[in-house]
Every structure is written in C-alpha cells, then in structure tokens.
Amino acid sequence: MQAIIAQPVRVTVRQGVLKGKIMTSAKGRTFYAFQSIPYAKPPTGDLRFRAPQRPAPWVGELDATEPGPACIQFTMNSTVVGSEDCLHLNVFTTYLPKQNGRLNKQNGRLLDVMFWIHGGGFYLGSANDYPPQYLMDKNVVFVSTNYRLGVLGFLSTGDDESPGNYGLRDQTAALEWVQENIAAFGGNPNSVTIFGQSAGSMSVHYHILSRLSKGLFHRAISMSGTAFSPFVRCQDPLRMAQNQARIVNCPDSNTSTLVDCLRHTDAVTLIRTYPAVNLFYVPCVENQTARNPKPFLRAEPPALIRAGDFSKVPWIVGSTSQEVAFVVASPQLLYSVNKVDIKALICSEFYKTNSCYQILRAVIPELDGYPESGAEIKGSKTPSLRTLILMSDKQYRGAYRLIDVMASARPESLQIIRDLQTKIQADDGCAIHFSSGTTGFPKGVLLSNHNLINSAMEMGRRFGIDMKGSKLLASTLFCHTSGTLLVIVAGLCHGVTCVIPAPVFDARKMVEGLIQERCTHIFGTPSLFLDMICTSQELGLQVTTLQAAAYGGAPCSQELALQMKRTLNIKTLVPAYGMTEICVAFCAQPGDTLEQTTATVGFVLDHIEVKVVDKEGRMVPMGTPGELWVRGYGVMLGYWNDEEKTRQFLGPDGWAKTGDQFVLQEDGYGRIVGRIKDVIIRIGDKIFPTEIEDFFTGHPDILEAQAFGVPDPKVGEEVCVFLRLREGATLTEQDVRDYCKDKIVEYRIPRYIRFVKDFERTAIGKVQKFRLLEQLQRELDSKNLPWEQNDHTSYRDLNHKFINAKCKCQTKFHRPGSCNIFRNDWREIGEYERAEVDWTGLDSDRFGSVRLYSSGLDWTGLGSIRIGSTLVDWTGLDSGRFGSVRLYSSGLDWTGLGSIRIGSTLLDWTGLDLT
Structure with a gap:
C-alpha cells in the first residue's frame, strides 16, 4: 500500500480551480488533500498590522498538493522560519460532491466540518503541525489553518493605529472562507466545529466571545486553555509596542509613526527580537471607533460573559496530557537528529507518560503514510534519518520492533562486527552525548574510547565498585555521560552487577530496588537523592546495604549530604565533579573525612591536570576563586560539527575551560563556587x-x-x-x-x-x-497593575511596577494607606513623579539607621515639604541637591531632625542616622 496516489483531483472554489491529491488514512482509507489554499491576501507591505483582506482570484489551476510555509516565527531552536505570506489553510475530506467536473453520490448528505486552530503560545506553530490521517478514518471534513503570530499577529497600540488581534481576525477570515467554499469539498457549512489546543484552545473561546465570528461555527472544543487564562491577559499593550519599536530603532513618540516604522521593518528583523522583547503578544480589548467599527474583542472576557454577550453554542472544555511533549520535545529532537545526521534511531515506546512515537510523528509527519511494519523512511524535516526502531511489542507505522531486529541476526552479521572491532582505535569517537541544555539548546559532545574507559576505570576505583560482590544501582539515564560512564562502561571495566529498577527515575522503585537487590553502590544527582530520602521516610522503607553513594551534576549542600548518610544508611559519601565535556576530574578518596566529603567535590583524579585562572587566563593563588581549567584523558574531542564552540571551550594547548567558578585548595581538594555566568x-x-x-x-x-x-x-x-x-x-x-x-x-x-x-x-x-x-x-x-492591587507591604516589593526607574503609576493618585514603608532601604525606590503620588495617610514610623540618600535618589519636582515647623519649597530641586547642600554625598547627619510633613501627614524622623 502506498502513502500517496499520484492521480490529481480538482475542486472549484470562489477564487478558482484547485489541484489536490489523493492520500491514505491511518487505516488505509482513501481521502483527498488540498493544502496551502490562500484564504486572504498576503498580509505584507501596507497590509501588515491590518485586518485580513479577501483573497484575489487566480488564473488557471492552483497547485494545492503540498503543504505551504508556516507563518514567520521564532522557533525554540532560536531560528526564524516561515513566511509573512502565510494566510493559507488545508482541507482534507473523504467525499467530494464533484470530482474533476463529475458528480459523486453519497446519499445527498454533506459531512460535518472540523476546523482546527493550532497552539503555540500565539508565537509559533502552523496548520501542518498535526497530520490528518487519523481524522480521515472518520466521516468528517478536516480544515487546519495558519494565522499571524507574535508581533505581526498581535501588536496593539491600544488605539486605531494598530488595534491588534490580527491573528484572531485571520482565523475569522478562514471561517468565512469555509462558509463560502466548504460545500465543494463535501462539507456542511451549517455544521462546523471549531477546536484547538493551548493558544488554539484559547482562540476557540475568543471566537465564542466575538461578534465577528458569530454564526460561522456551531460547536466548539477547547483543549487546555480559555480566554480566562492569566497567560492571555493583555497588560499595557502600548508599552509593549513602544518597547518593540525601541529595539528595532523605530520612533515611539506617537503611535502613528511607530506603526508606520514597524510596518516597513523587515519581518525577519522583527521576529528575531522575540528574546529581547521577552513578552508574549496576546489578544487585547479593542476600542469601537469610526476607524475600527467592528472590533474583534469589545470588552474583557468576564464582562462579556456576565452580559451574556457571546455565542450560545455547545462547548466542550478539557485538557491534553502530552501537549508539552510536542511543544518542547519535538524541536529539541529535530535539532539533535539533524545536528549529528542520525541514520537510525532506537527509542522506547514511552518516556514517563509521553508517547515517544507521537513525538516522532510531530517531527516526521510522513510516518502516517507508511505501512505498519519497518521501512526505510524519508522525512522532509529529517533528511538523514532512514531507520526507526522501537522497544515495543506493538507495531507502529514506519518503525521496526527491536525484538524483530534482534531476531534477524545472522552469522555473517556477527562476522561484520568482529571485523569492525579490529579497526577501532583508542582515540576514535565512540559516543556523542548532548549537553544537558540547562542554559539553552544542547551541544553534541564527542567522546572517545580513551575518554570513557580511562575515566571509568579511575572513577570506579575511587567509588569502590572494583570490590568483589559490588552491586551498582543505576538511577541516571544511559543517554547521559554519568549513566554511560558509571554504569555501562565502569560496569564492564570492573565486572560489577548493575541493577536497573525502572526505565526512568522513580524514587519508590529506586528505594525498593536498593532493598530487594541489596545494592552496595549508587550514583545520582542531589535532587534524585532528595526524592529518595523523602520517599523512604514517607513509606517507612529502610535501606541497610549501601557501602557508598557517589553524587554530582549539581551542588550538594552539607545538610543534604548528612541526610543521605542518616536516612539511607550510607557508610561512605563520594562527591565527584565532572561535566559532559571532561568526564570526571575530581572525586573523593577512600578514607576522606566527613568535612572533605561534605565541603568539597573531592581530590583531583590521577593523571588529570587542573588549574584555576583569572579572566586573563593567569593562575590564581591556592584558595582563590577563579575559573577551573582541566586537561587530560577525560577531555572531549570536541563539539560535533561546531568548530567555533569547540575553540571557545578548548584551548590550543588542550586546556578545557569549564566555566565553573572554583576554589582549589592546597591539599588538592576542590570546591565549586558556582557557574561564572551565574x-x-x-x-x-x-x-x-x-x-x-x-x-x-x-x-x-x-x-x-x-x-x-x-x-x-x-x-x-x-x-x-x-x-x-x-x-x-x-x-x-x-x-x-x-x-x-x-x-x-x-x-x-x-x-x-x-x-x-x-x-x-x-x-x-x-x-x-x-x-x-x-x-x-x-x-x-x-502584573503591570496599580501597585496596591498586588499584595505588597513594602517599597522593596513595589520596585518593579510602582516606582522603578521610569515606571509610572497608572492612575493619578495611589494612596499607600497604612503600609509601613520606612523599614526598607530606599536605595531600591528609584524615581517617582510628585503629580502621581499622594502620600496622604502614610503611617509614621522610625527610620532607625537606614541610609536614605546614599544612592543619589532623584527627588526632582517633590514640591514643598515641611521640616519641623518650616515649610521648605523643594520645587525645582535637582538630583542630590538641597539648596546649596549636597544631601547624598556629604554624609549630612539628619539625626534629631524631628518630624517632617509629606502631604498632610507628619512623619517622625526622630533618631534618623545618615552617617
């Protein structure tokens, strides 16, 4: 059975003739596919930041056989993909009333229509995210649509220059297109269900609330999100627009010039600013004006609900269990596969609750067109990947089962392996481990046989697993260096029994595995040990056989180390220090004191060189913090296919620059202070x-x-x-x-x-x-709200939104009421404007020894203030000057000042010490 049948199929819509293709569903049913159909004019040039316009007709036949581009977006790979000319939709159907000009019969009944709105936080995703094959096993017409995203889809200035909500208006335009044309695809325009997930789910709710979408659909399904979500709360859109303008060097003095400049800024330039803007563009309330007579969203959702101003249609609301697996795992998987040109991929059926195959389908949508058996796959997004193997008893499309692959071994296959073994060299690369990615996308670390075997031998001796009868419990994943090095390689080198209680970390199974198998050794990260401690205490489980526990990967506090000894009855603690790029560099030694095992990461490994340097690369004295550099057998060959990052990490003399702030003691023990960049x-x-x-x-x-x-x-x-x-x-x-x-x-x-x-x-x-x-x-x-709406009790907490530099209150007066504001350091306050702050009603309080003026606080424009019985005019006061006396640099002693009046309240400054 083939995935795609070459015969073309044609349908006529209002704009002209479409050429589609015939495909097969998940169960082998034939259906018709029409993709990348324009439902509006390209929103480019003067049409940027404007409502969508009806599409122009085309001459001849429009090829709708292949998926079109996504709307331009900033991906989780930190790249820009897609096109600004993206207002297209896809239509998939099992029934065409008229095929290539000839009528078809199907009891005269049109099919229900399912209109899909993709998720992605209103800044990423596309109509092509999910393939149609499963829905095509049902008698429905499936429509999926693109819509403008991010700044191009939701920029709002809060006025007529850019009302916003263009992405939602795009969806409405697509629904209008469906009403006009869906009957040509066998769909019933009077039976349209809109449904979506995440931001798409919220969009569904917005359509229920919008008069513009009324009558264009008849049922709704929201999966994981509504318009009540805090995520889509629009806060100060003008400030966001001004911030966006400043980033791309556009004027922000008035909204007309701001929008005009952004309208003519390169789209890629705008989208690339997403990390700098660091805010989500979301739907906002629009004003109904002569220039905007039909706003998409007339009021806040709760107000519309209370007024009964919404479409009364059946609405199902629920949540999805694996949406994050698609949003997060798919881009990272795609990045990793393509980074190292993977030819074959072996994976488990599930990772925790996530279906690995469903994640793969998001990356390789073509899988749905393959038979339910192994085959050579060709994915448009994964050009190097040819073979997929699943550890599963179930058969999946396009994937081999591992049990079948193992059973297919032949004698000649073993001979091939033996021949390859004779060619392997010590310095050959043997594994590519991706770094953890705690600060961004991971890098492919190429390790050699020499790296892993020597590190495993030495670490195993320090850890004590070279002793006869040792049993090592594996708590970390084998796809990481710690699992490969300390379980697989060290286990082989030292002949130790390895216990694997669960495919992924499960605290209860780990503790039960320790007890049932009477394990003597375990390695893990501090957080994993913390979970095991809590679990053993909660369940009353007693661990009695552990001789040693090694830990690394993150700092371990002395308190946690002691809890590990007490709760898990560990005789010896073995702290270690390493990273994917250097394997292991420090580890505790047998006979170390409790202080050495709880306050350091151990002693430098044999035959490893280490030094601590300053910013210029010069060695610092022992006991002085600096960056740790490492050289020796554990250092990687380099980052795969990334010479620039390799040069940044590895010097020409072989020193690896770890980026860790480190203290090397005179006795050879080391202590991590933190990451330099942290x-x-x-x-x-x-x-x-x-x-x-x-x-x-x-x-x-x-x-x-x-x-x-x-x-x-x-x-x-x-x-x-x-x-x-x-x-x-x-x-x-x-x-x-x-x-x-x-x-x-x-x-x-x-x-x-x-x-x-x-x-x-x-x-x-x-x-x-x-x-x-x-x-x-x-x-x-x-939380860009008037400060009193936040549950704050001090000016320190108010800094971000109330009086931080250049942040102003949103209403004319804010009355702090009875907050005791004077117990905090006023160096945090920043600037404020007298006209917007009314201090009437402040409690009086005593400053004590707070240094009020040491930061050069700007009291410009304070107005008049009463000191004692004298009213002093501070109008025109410049920063730091009171008359001819500099308040903030002279150390002026206001001790004994007495009372001072701000507004109508007399504050007691008695005892103020500014020395």
Whole structure:
C-alpha cells in the first residue's frame, strides 16, 4: 500500500480551480488533500498590522498538493522560519460532491466540518503541525489553518493605529472562507466545529466571545486553555509596542509613526527580537471607533460573559496530557537528529507518560503514510534519518520492533562486527552525548574510547565498585555521560552487577530496588537523592546495604549530604565533579573525612591536570576563586560539527575551560563556587548562587533552593530564590525574610522569593534555572497593575511596577494607606513623579539607621515639604541637591531632625542616622 496516489483531483472554489491529491488514512482509507489554499491576501507591505483582506482570484489551476510555509516565527531552536505570506489553510475530506467536473453520490448528505486552530503560545506553530490521517478514518471534513503570530499577529497600540488581534481576525477570515467554499469539498457549512489546543484552545473561546465570528461555527472544543487564562491577559499593550519599536530603532513618540516604522521593518528583523522583547503578544480589548467599527474583542472576557454577550453554542472544555511533549520535545529532537545526521534511531515506546512515537510523528509527519511494519523512511524535516526502531511489542507505522531486529541476526552479521572491532582505535569517537541544555539548546559532545574507559576505570576505583560482590544501582539515564560512564562502561571495566529498577527515575522503585537487590553502590544527582530520602521516610522503607553513594551534576549542600548518610544508611559519601565535556576530574578518596566529603567535590583524579585562572587566563593563588581549567584523558574531542564552540571551550594547548567558578585548595581538594555566568553582580558586589542556596537549605522547612540573578536597570541584578518546601510545611515570603535577618548581609537577601512544589529538571535531575527566570519574567510582566492591587507591604516589593526607574503609576493618585514603608532601604525606590503620588495617610514610623540618600535618589519636582515647623519649597530641586547642600554625598547627619510633613501627614524622623 502506498502513502500517496499520484492521480490529481480538482475542486472549484470562489477564487478558482484547485489541484489536490489523493492520500491514505491511518487505516488505509482513501481521502483527498488540498493544502496551502490562500484564504486572504498576503498580509505584507501596507497590509501588515491590518485586518485580513479577501483573497484575489487566480488564473488557471492552483497547485494545492503540498503543504505551504508556516507563518514567520521564532522557533525554540532560536531560528526564524516561515513566511509573512502565510494566510493559507488545508482541507482534507473523504467525499467530494464533484470530482474533476463529475458528480459523486453519497446519499445527498454533506459531512460535518472540523476546523482546527493550532497552539503555540500565539508565537509559533502552523496548520501542518498535526497530520490528518487519523481524522480521515472518520466521516468528517478536516480544515487546519495558519494565522499571524507574535508581533505581526498581535501588536496593539491600544488605539486605531494598530488595534491588534490580527491573528484572531485571520482565523475569522478562514471561517468565512469555509462558509463560502466548504460545500465543494463535501462539507456542511451549517455544521462546523471549531477546536484547538493551548493558544488554539484559547482562540476557540475568543471566537465564542466575538461578534465577528458569530454564526460561522456551531460547536466548539477547547483543549487546555480559555480566554480566562492569566497567560492571555493583555497588560499595557502600548508599552509593549513602544518597547518593540525601541529595539528595532523605530520612533515611539506617537503611535502613528511607530506603526508606520514597524510596518516597513523587515519581518525577519522583527521576529528575531522575540528574546529581547521577552513578552508574549496576546489578544487585547479593542476600542469601537469610526476607524475600527467592528472590533474583534469589545470588552474583557468576564464582562462579556456576565452580559451574556457571546455565542450560545455547545462547548466542550478539557485538557491534553502530552501537549508539552510536542511543544518542547519535538524541536529539541529535530535539532539533535539533524545536528549529528542520525541514520537510525532506537527509542522506547514511552518516556514517563509521553508517547515517544507521537513525538516522532510531530517531527516526521510522513510516518502516517507508511505501512505498519519497518521501512526505510524519508522525512522532509529529517533528511538523514532512514531507520526507526522501537522497544515495543506493538507495531507502529514506519518503525521496526527491536525484538524483530534482534531476531534477524545472522552469522555473517556477527562476522561484520568482529571485523569492525579490529579497526577501532583508542582515540576514535565512540559516543556523542548532548549537553544537558540547562542554559539553552544542547551541544553534541564527542567522546572517545580513551575518554570513557580511562575515566571509568579511575572513577570506579575511587567509588569502590572494583570490590568483589559490588552491586551498582543505576538511577541516571544511559543517554547521559554519568549513566554511560558509571554504569555501562565502569560496569564492564570492573565486572560489577548493575541493577536497573525502572526505565526512568522513580524514587519508590529506586528505594525498593536498593532493598530487594541489596545494592552496595549508587550514583545520582542531589535532587534524585532528595526524592529518595523523602520517599523512604514517607513509606517507612529502610535501606541497610549501601557501602557508598557517589553524587554530582549539581551542588550538594552539607545538610543534604548528612541526610543521605542518616536516612539511607550510607557508610561512605563520594562527591565527584565532572561535566559532559571532561568526564570526571575530581572525586573523593577512600578514607576522606566527613568535612572533605561534605565541603568539597573531592581530590583531583590521577593523571588529570587542573588549574584555576583569572579572566586573563593567569593562575590564581591556592584558595582563590577563579575559573577551573582541566586537561587530560577525560577531555572531549570536541563539539560535533561546531568548530567555533569547540575553540571557545578548548584551548590550543588542550586546556578545557569549564566555566565553573572554583576554589582549589592546597591539599588538592576542590570546591565549586558556582557557574561564572551565574554569578550575581549587584552594585559591584559578587553574589554566588550556591552560597544563597546553601543558606536556605539550612532552614528546617526548606528542602531545596535555586538562586539566580534577575536583570535590574538600577542595580544590575537582583537576587531571586525559588524554594521547595518539605511536605506539610508552610512558609510565607515574610517568614523567609525574617529568617534572613541578622544571618546574611542585606544585599544578599533575595528581592524575589517564590515557592514551587517541584522544579522542572533535565532527564538527569538538573534544574533548568533559565526556565525559572523565564517564569519569573512572565509573572512580573503580567502584573503591570496599580501597585496596591498586588499584595505588597513594602517599597522593596513595589520596585518593579510602582516606582522603578521610569515606571509610572497608572492612575493619578495611589494612596499607600497604612503600609509601613520606612523599614526598607530606599536605595531600591528609584524615581517617582510628585503629580502621581499622594502620600496622604502614610503611617509614621522610625527610620532607625537606614541610609536614605546614599544612592543619589532623584527627588526632582517633590514640591514643598515641611521640616519641623518650616515649610521648605523643594520645587525645582535637582538630583542630590538641597539648596546649596549636597544631601547624598556629604554624609549630612539628619539625626534629631524631628518630624517632617509629606502631604498632610507628619512623619517622625526622630533618631534618623545618615552617617
């Protein structure tokens, strides 16, 4: 059975004749495919940032046999793909009333229409994301559509220059096209169901709420998202538009010139700014005006619902279980396959709850056209991949089963393997491991036989698995260096029994495996051990046989190391330090003290050279922090197909630049301070995240802490910490701040404190801090509200939205009421404008020893202020000057100032110390 039958098929629509093709469904049923049909004029040139226009007719026959481009977008591979000329849709049907000019009979009944709206956060995705083969086994007409995305689809200036919602208007235009033409494809225009997932699901809800879409559909299905989602809350669209303009050097003084400039800016240039804008463009409320008489969204969704102003159609709302697998895993899989030109891919049937085959279908949609047996595959997105093998008893289209491949071995196959073995050299590459990708897309690390075998031999001796009767439990994945090195290679080198309790990490199965198999050794990351500790305590499981536990991959606090010994009854802790690019460089030695195993990453491995250098590459004295460089048998051959990054990491003399801030002690033991690029620099002070994390994990209710820097225009970076609490524990931000008092210096106290149930991790348990930063930035950007609507009690917390540099209040007056604002450091306040701030009603409070003016705070335009009984006019006050006296640099002592009046409230400044 062939996937595509060559015979063309033609249908006539309002604009002209379409040439489609015949395809086969998942179960072998014939259906007709018409792809990349224009439903609107290209939204380019003067039509950019305007509502879609009806498509022009074409002359002759339009080829609709192949899928068209996606709308231009910034992908998760950090590349720009697609075209601005993208307003196309696809139609798939099992019935054509008139085929090539001849009538077909089907009981005179037209088919129900399913209109699909793709997801992707309103900034990525396309009509071609999901193939039609499964739906074509049903009696429906399936329509999928592109729509404008990101800045091109949702830029709003809040006025008539660019009302926004162009992507949603595109969807409406596609629905109008369906009403006019779908009968030609055997579809019933009076039975249209719109359905979508994620942003597509939210779009479905918006169509229910929009008068423009009323009557164009008759049923709706939303999967994982509605217009009530906080993600699609439109906040200050003009500010976003102005920010967008500034990034591409467009004027932002008025919206007319702003939009005109953006309209004539290269589309690729605009889309490439997505990381810099760092905000999602989403639907916004439009004003009904003479220039915009028919807004798509007239009011906020809750108001429309309360007013009953929406389409009363049957609506199913639910959620999807694997949408993230498609959005996240598919681009990374596609990137990895093409990066190293993979010829054959072997994978399990499922990874946790995600179907690996469904992820593969997203990358290789052509799989649906292959028979349910193995075949040489040819995917348009994966040109090198030819063979797919699944570890499954079930047969999948285009894939071989591993059990069948194993059974197909012949004597001559074994001889081929023997011949190849005689040609293998020590320095040949033997494995490509992709780096964890905790800071971005991963790199392919090429390791040699020499790298892996020598590292495994030495690490195995340090770890103690060379002892007779050792049993090693595998808790990390084999696709990572730790799993390959410490389980597969070390197991073979030292003849150790390896226990694999589960295909992926499962804390309960790991603990049960330790007990049932009486394992003596285990390796894992600190986060994995933390989960095992919690699980063993919750279930009352007792581990008694562990001789040693090695750990690495992330910093391990002293408190966690001690918990590992106590709870899992581990006799010896074996900290190790390494990375994908250097295998292992440090590891504990037999006989190390408790302090050495809890405060360091061990002693440098035999025959490995290490040094710690400054920014110029000069060695620093022992005990001084600097960047760790490593040279020796563990260092990779290079990054696959990436000479530039290889040169950045490997010097010509063989030194590998790890990027880790490290302290090398005189006794040869080492200590990680943090990643150099992760060091937080706040007003010139260096703050190491590991120190913040270790401090918080010392709290009895805190299981895990992740600290990082958040860009701040005034101080450079602010400290943020995400905390995972123990089961049943409850802490507030104020509890955490109180815990910090008198324990750490003030500038290290996190400005942002957030709580999570768990952290998003890589497959081996590393926390992806850049994901946490993205989460925080989205949260802060979504809260562009008058400050009193946020649950803040101090000006330190108000900094981001209320009085940060150049941020103004959204209404004329904001009355802080009774907040005690004076217990905080006013260096955080930034600028404010007198006309927009009314301090009436402030509680009086005592400043104590707070340094009020040390930062050069600009009180320009403060107006009049009462000091004691004298009213002093501060109008025209420049930054830092009060009359002829410089307030902020002279160390002027305001001690004993007494009271001061701001607005109508007398504040007690008695005892103020500014020395």
